[in-house]
Amino acid sequence: MNLTLKIWRQENEKAQGKFVTYEVKDISPDSSFLEMLDILNEQLVNKIQLPIAFDHDCREGICGMCSLYINGRAHGPDEGITTCQLHMRKFSDGDIITIEPWRSRGFPIIKDLMVNRDAFDNIMQSGGYISVNTGGIPDANSIPISKENSDLSMDAAACIGCGACVATCKNSSAMLFVSAKVSQFALLPQGRTEAKIISNIARMNREFLCANFS
Amino acid sequence: MAILNSKVPGGKLFDKWTEYKNHQNLVNPANKRKLDIIIVGTGLAGASAAASLGELGFKVKNFCYQDSARRAHSIAAQGGINAAKNYPNDGDSVYRLFYDTVKGGDYRARESNVYRLAEVSNSIIDQGVAQGIPFARDYGGLLDNRSFGGALVSRTFYARGQTGQQLLLGAYSALSRQINKKTVDMYNRTELMDIVIVDGRARGIVVRNLVTGKIESHFGHAVVLATGGYGNVFFLSTNAMGSNVSAAWKAHKKGSYFANPCFVQIHPTCIPVHGDFQSKLTLMSESLRNDGRIWVPKKKSDAEKIRKGQLKPESLKEEDRDYYLERRYPAFGNLVPRDVASRAAKERCDAGFGIEKTGKGVYLDFKSAIERLGKNTIEQRYGNLFQMYGKITDDNPYETPMKIYPAIHYSMGGVWVDYELMSTVKGLFVVGEANFSDHGANRLGASALMQGLADGYFVLPYTIQNYLADQIGVARMDTNLPEFKKAEKDVKLLLDKLMSIKGKRSVDSIHKELGITMWDNVGMARNKKGLELALEKIKSLKKEFWTNLRIPGEINSLNTELEKAYRLADFLELGELMAKDALHRDESSGGHFREEYQTDEGEAKRDDKNFTYAAAWEYAGENKEHILHKDVLSYENIEVKQRNYKK
Ligand SMILES: Cc1cc2nc3c(=O)[nH]c(=O)nc-3n(C[C@H](O)[C@H](O)[C@H](O)COP(=O)(O)OP(=O)(O)OC[C@H]3O[C@@H](n4cnc5c(N)ncnc54)[C@H](O)[C@@H]3O)c2cc1C
Ligand code: SF4
Ligand code: FES
Numbered sequence: 001m002n003l004t005l006k007i008w009r010q011e012n013e014k015a016q017g018k019f020v021t022y023e024v025k026d027i028s029p030d031s032s033f034l035e036m037l038d039i040l041n042e043q044l045v046n047k048i049q050l051p052i053a054f055d056h057d058c059r060e061g062i063c064g065m066c067s068l069y070i071n072g073r074a075h076g077p078d079e080g081i082t083t084c085q086l087h088m089r090k091f092s093d094g095d096i097i098t099i100e101p102w103r104s105r106g107f108p109i110i111k112d113l114m115v116n117r118d119a120f121d122n123i124m125q126s127g128g129y130i131s132v133n134t135g136g137i138p139d140a141n142s143i144p145i146s147k148e149n150s151d152l153s154m155d156a157a158a159c160i161g162c163g164a165c166v167a168t169c170k171n172s173s174a175m176l177f178v179s180a181k182v183s184q185f186a187l188l189p190q191g192r193t194e195a196k197i198i199s200n201i202a203r204m205n206r207e208f209l210c211a212n213f214s
Numbered sequence: 215m216a217i218l219n220s221k222v223p224g225g226k227l228f229d230k231w232t233e234y235k236n237h238q239n240l241v242n243p244a245n246k247r248k249l250d251i252i253i254v255g256t257g258l259a260g261a262s263a264a265a266s267l268g269e270l271g272f273k274v275k276n277f278c279y280q281d282s283a284r285r286a287h288s289i290a291a292q293g294g295i296n297a298a299k300n301y302p303n304d305g306d307s308v309y310r311l312f313y314d315t316v317k318g319g320d321y322r323a324r325e326s327n328v329y330r331l332a333e334v335s336n337s338i339i340d341q342g343v344a345q346g347i348p349f350a351r352d353y354g355g356l357l358d359n360r361s362f363g364g365a366l367v368s369r370t371f372y373a374r375g376q377t378g379q380q381l382l383l384g385a386y387s388a389l390s391r392q393i394n395k396k397t398v399d400m401y402n403r404t405e406l407m408d409i410v411i412v413d414g415r416a417r418g419i420v421v422r423n424l425v426t427g428k429i430e431s432h433f434g435h436a437v438v439l440a441t442g443g444y445g446n447v448f449f450l451s452t453n454a455m456g457s458n459v460s461a462a463w464k465a466h467k468k469g470s471y472f473a474n475p476c477f478v479q480i481h482p483t484c485i486p487v488h489g490d491f492q493s494k495l496t497l498m499s500e501s502l503r504n505d506g507r508i509w510v511p512k513k514k515s516d517a518e519k520i521r522k523g524q525l526k527p528e529s530l531k532e533e534d535r536d537y538y539l540e541r542r543y544p545a546f547g548n549l550v551p552r553d554v555a556s557r558a559a560k561e562r563c564d565a566g567f568g569i570e571k572t573g574k575g576v577y578l579d580f581k582s583a584i585e586r587l588g589k590n591t592i593e594q595r596y597g598n599l600f601q602m603y604g605k606i607t608d609d610n611p612y613e614t615p616m617k618i619y620p621a622i623h624y625s626m627g628g629v630w631v632d633y634e635l636m637s638t639v640k641g642l643f644v645v646g647e648a649n650f651s652d653h654g655a656n657r658l659g660a661s662a663l664m665q666g667l668a669d670g671y672f673v674l675p676y677t678i679q680n681y682l683a684d685q686i687g688v689a690r691m692d693t694n695l696p697e698f699k700k701a702e703k704d705v706k707l708l709l710d711k712l713m714s715i716k717g718k719r720s721v722d723s724i725h726k727e728l729g730i731t732m733w734d735n736v737g738m739a740r741n742k743k744g745l746e747l748a749l750e751k752i753k754s755l756k757k758e759f760w761t762n763l764r765i766p767g768e769i770n771s772l773n774t775e776l777e778k779a780y781r782l783a784d785f786l787e788l789g790e791l792m793a794k795d796a797l798h799r800d801e802s803s804g805g806h807f808r809e810e811y812q813t814d815e816g817e818a819k820r821d822d823k824n825f826t827y828a829a830a831w832e833y834a835g836e837n838k839e840h841i842l843h844k845d846v847l848s849y850e851n852i853e854v855k856q857r858n859y860k861k
Pocket of ligand 1 (some may be wrong): 216220254255256258260277278279280283285286287288289290291292294377404405406407440441442443452453457458460461498499540546621623624644645647648660662663664667678817821
């Protein structure tokens with residue numbers, strides 16, 4: 001299929017950005033969205049132009065590195081996936097696709113579609129852990145945990161730290177990201193005490209201040 | 215040819231590690247603060263090491279190329295982690311885990327290291343639970359286990375299909391805690407460019423800030439590499455896009471021997487290749503082989519119809535299916551080790567029974583498991599994997615069998631290290647997948663996570679102290695020393711050289727060619743002719759790279775093409791050494807299958823008399839032949855046998 005892409009290009013954090021239009025041809029419906037961008041980049045490199053900078057690494061939906069607002073939606077039109085798992089069969093020949101970076105004051109743009117998500121690391125560093133040192137730990141089965149709690153805890157722990165929630169929230173709130181960690185810990189006897197600390201810390205985190213947190 | 219000293223402590227196998235710890239040198243708390251340790255990598259090995267050494271009071275600097283430590287490639291591990299807990303009471307023990315790992319590695323791993331690995335495995339699970347990792351549990355509230363290939367017991371702990379993610383987030387949280395306590399300084403989006411040697415010891419690194427392009431140096435009393443595996447030499451693999459050999463390769467060029475480069479693992483259950491636009495391959499976890507059955511059509515005519523889209527696999531009758539693993543290996547069935555399963559798939563496809571348009575695919579079928587256990591149970595066990603598969607292929611694996619084919623997945627080879635995990639450069643330690651140590655010629659499933667965390671939590675924090683104990687008198691060095699400046703200058707020269715080629719080809723186009731050469735000749739089956747061909751082909755690719763590469767943009771800003779280029783430069787050199795290593799190893803062992811050396815039944819045939827060693831290659835300089843050193847392996851506690859998964 002042939003597509004028209006409107007892509008946000010921005011030299012660096014300070015520079016003025018703008019949308020630039022590109023055409024790509026003969027894209028296979030079986031290729032992934034990022035592979036489609038690879039093809040575009042290959043075209044640009046062959047014309048000695050700067051390729052589009054975007055974040056990605058695992059390309060299987062788990063590392064949380066990829067981002068992108070596609071046609072006005074974080075991670076694009078499909079449900080329950082990340083951008084790297086999005087496939088071109090979700091689009092049709094002749095489509096115009098608008099591609100933007102995460103837009104949030106908590107995530108400054110680095111270049112083109114890449115943003116800085118250090119704020120998430122900062123939250124985790126200020127309390128997103130259970131305080132245990134390496135070694136000297138009692139046997140793993142010494143405290144049974146109900147399967148139900150453990151499963152619910154796992155549901156919350158599955159957060160990949162991508163930042164789509166922040167990008168989507170019009171107040172740029174990190175509520176969902178923080179509450180995922182809080183719930184994971186609160187459901188486990190090991191984490192109950194410290195779950196409170198992280199929720200307090202998140203509340204003080206200026207980058208993501210929104211009405212819900214006060 | 216020198217014989218290497220692996221510094222394995224004396225005494226009985228079962229006591230070596232305890233004895234070592236009892237007698238090693240330690241650093242007192244006041245001195246720990248004066249010692250800097252550089253750790254490159256934040257995967258399971260790097261993050262666990264950085265956190266543990268920070269807790270002990272050392273001054274740690276930790277680096278990764280991603281935007282956050284939590285995104286290291288370990289995050290993608292799906293299936294599970296082994297430990298010898300014997301919770302299911304099915305006869306497991308430290309010895310049995312040790313035995314299975316050495317046997318699974320086709321008797322090419324160091325006994326003492328593997329025994330230590332099995333010994334510390336249980337503590338990893340305890341550690342993870344204390345960190346708040348929600349491992350799978352049974353209804354009684356105790357931890358659950360599943361089975362992985364190459365074992366007759368259930369010893370694999372898991373967190374749905376995201377075990378690597380949960381273990382890494384555990385280590386990342388411990389690391390975050392130390393960053394908060396200021397014992398660890400974290401550098402994201404920073405890539406190692408070279409290692410600095412002062413008076414014969416590793417004393418620092420040169421890095422490039424990937425956002426600004428700035429080159430700078432960092433000092434450390436010791437340097438630890440935890441930079442993962444080199445599967446991406448094949449271009450297509452299950453590794454993350456940025457996974458690279460460069461850090462290990464720089465270490466190699468600075469004097470660290472590189473061991474068994476030809477031992478790479480081909481994972482039997484990945485989603486098959488679809489087109490030349492494809493950028494990576496996706497693994498379908500080995501855990502699926504607990505319940506999935508692998509088959510191809512019994513008749514070539516059926517296979518042909520399936521390839522042409524005229525026949526659906528669901529409609530093929532039981533008697534027309536060839537469950538070839540169950541047929542060939544009745545004892546282990548679908549749970550044979552990875553190398554065996556991969557070769558068996560290749561054998562069927564080469565013989566004309568493959569599915570998919572390309573003929574390169576086999577089925578992984580859950581029909582009988584769904585009938586036996588119900589769709590719900592299968593969904594609970596593998597839900598996220600089925601979803602991932604559906605998104606990529608547009609098929610529904612609850613209704614039609616998955617299509618799979620082997621793909622490059624893991625590198626058993628890596629930087630040679632001794633018992634203390636130190637390379638042949640003093641003060642340069644290598645942990646996790648980046649070293650060669652524990653898996654011999656083939657790694658068993660769920661044991662890479664175990665090794666990464668064993669190295670980082672429980673081994674390195676001891677052994678590095680034995681080295682650092684006599685370094686307390688060494689003051690922190692200024693990075694303006696000539697050794698640092700020289701290394702920085704060399705890095706800048708390299709980058710200039712790459713940018714000034716100004717040829718016509720993109721990095722990826724050359725990388726893809728390298729990948730095809732490697733897969734065809736240094737992949738699942740190798741032979742002398744093919745390997746010689748690969749050596750020639752890589753030579754010409756190297757020339758193409760250095761004369762016809764085109765990198766747009768600048769050195770001093772974010773430049774993803776430049777990043778890919780310097781990584782590919784090292785992959786090209788590694789590829790050459792892999793072919794050379796494979797050519798020198800005139801035997802088949804584990805993942806290294808030389809067609810000339812097989813039994814009548816097509817199984818790998820080792821030559822124990824001549825090849826019971828790890829081949830450690832020394833870099834001799836540009837355009838010079840590598841020099842071979844042998845780390846001779848001896849088995850005192852295990853009887854070396856032909857691996858048999860039939861009975
Ligand atoms: C899809 C998949 C599934 C897997 N499933 C399992 C499983 O179920 N069980 C199991 O036991 N094993 C599994 N494995 C294998 C296992 O995940 C890896 O072997 C292991 O996680 C490697 O950990 P590591 O810490 O050594 O390296 P990695 O996790 O690869 O980390 C490497 C680190 O080094 C950094 N780095 C690399 N190069 C540089 C550089 N030049 N400069 C700066 N930093 C650098 C990276 O940023 C990263 O932080 C799986 C692997 C894959 C690919
Ligand atoms: S909670 Fe936010 S950061 Fe976490 S996975 Fe969901 S969208 Fe991504
Ligand atoms: S690239 Fe890892 S989640 Fe998309």
